[in-house]
Amino acid sequence: MTDALFTGLSALALYAGWRVFRVDSMVRASFWLMISFIAVGGIGLLLSAPYIGVATVFMMAVEMTVMVLFMVMFMMNPAGLNPMMMVHQHRFSIGVGVVAFAGMTAATLLTDLPSNPVAAGKAIVHDLGIELLGDSMLIFETAGVTLLATMVAAVILSARTGRFGDAVEGSVPPGLEPGGTPAGRVPEKSGGHHHGHGGHDHGSHGDGRSDHAHHHEGDGHDSGGHDHAGDKEKHA
Amino acid sequence: MTLASVLIVAAGLIGIGLYGALSQQSFVMLMMGLELIMNGALLAVLGFWSFALGGMPEGQLLAIVIMAVMAVEMAAGFALVVAVYRNRQADVIESLTTLKQ
Numbered sequence: 001m002t003d004a005l006f007t008g009l010s011a012l013a014l015y016a017g018w019r020v021f022r023v024d025s026m027v028r029a030s031f032w033l034m035i036s037f038i039a040v041g042g043i044g045l046l047l048s049a050p051y052i053g054v055a056t057v058f059m060m061a062v063e064m065t066v067m068v069l070f071m072v073m074f075m076m077n078p079a080g081l082n083p084m085m086m087v088h089q090h091r092f093s094i095g096v097g098v099v100a101f102a103g104m105t106a107a108t109l110l111t112d113l114p115s116n117p118v119a120a121g122k123a124i125v126h127d128l129g130i131e132l133l134g135d136s137m138l139i140f141e142t143a144g145v146t147l148l149a150t151m152v153a154a155v156i157l158s159a160r161t162g163r164f165g166d167a168v169e170g171s172v173p174p175g176l177e178p179g180g181t182p183a184g185r186v187p188e189k190s191g192g193h194h195h196g197h198g199g200h201d202h203g204s205h206g207d208g209r210s211d212h213a214h215h216h217e218g219d220g221h222d223s224g225g226h227d228h229a230g231d232k233e234k235h236a
Numbered sequence: 237m238t239l240a241s242v243l244i245v246a247a248g249l250i251g252i253g254l255y256g257a258l259s260q261q262s263f264v265m266l267m268m269g270l271e272l273i274m275n276g277a278l279l280a281v282l283g284f285w286s287f288a289l290g291g292m293p294e295g296q297l298l299a300i301v302i303m304a305v306m307a308v309e310m311a312a313g314f315a316l317v318v319a320v321y322r323n324r325q326a327d328v329i330e331s332l333t334t335l336k337q
């Protein structure tokens with residue numbers, strides 16, 4: 001029974017993980033990732049780690065729901081109606097993935113793995129609670145403080161305004177003469193939209209076109225007013 | 237269900253995640269690959285804890301640390317993606333070439 005469940009959940013975890021990079025919509029990709037995580041949480045339950053298994057399911061359900069919002073923000077391909085295959089160095093990546101899997105599998109099979117399974121009837125969650133608020137409390141609390149610091153960092157990084165005005169204030173080098181243009185190389189504006197899709201795309205050929213089309217549409221939405229106004233001024 | 241079988245499944249998840257992290261052009265899809273790698277690591281830790289540690293609670297603590305790392309990676313990563321998009325209008329890796337000298 002346990003073996004059958006384990007086989008099923010493993011297959012589901014691996015299949016869902018593979019689907020993440022094969023579906024056309026990023027929203028669907030994040031739901032597939034959630035399924036993969038839930039399957040791993042289920043395997044955790046089978047491995048007699050009820051707390052971690054259930055915590056994984058809860059945490060990933062929330063995390064992936066938040067992720068879906070970001071996916072909608074950055075989606076290349078609304079509703080997944082067009083085929084999407086945005087990859088670079090595709091063969092190399094497949095090779096690396098296969099080599100990593102083969103290497104780790106070989107290491108697993110060739111190693112004399114220790115065997116000291118959890119005793120049946122052990123008070124696992126009780127022991128974990130004692131450990132968390134006992135000997136390992138410092139580690140547990142450090143994780144909490146790290147999460148707090150992450151929240152602060154995320155707010156700072158994504159804020160539109162900083163303490164001294166615009167968020168990029170201070171990250172722009174000063175001009176070579178007073179009031180001149182900033183020193184250093186100027187980053188290309190939205191460079192990736194115009195190149196970078198062509199050469200590396202080993203996927204199907206029709207895809208690049210639809211991506212480009214969508215990018216231009218996206219540009220119009222995001223910064224259209226500004227850029228067009230600037231262009232007109234330049235032309236005039 | 238043995239330790240070896242759990243570790244092989246974890247290796248599969250890490251392999252798929254590595255493929256995704258290396259091959260995807262979009263920042264957010266790259267982060268999905270990283271999450272999948274962490275997923276495999278979590279499974280491997282749980283397997284080792286269950287089959288080789290005799291129920292030592294410190295092993296589960298490592299799994300909790302991995303989950304915290306996942307949350308940190310996700311939050312900081314998305315904040316960085318938003319910041320880069322706001323400054324450069326970039327959402328694919330090929331747009332960021334200013335560091336390439």
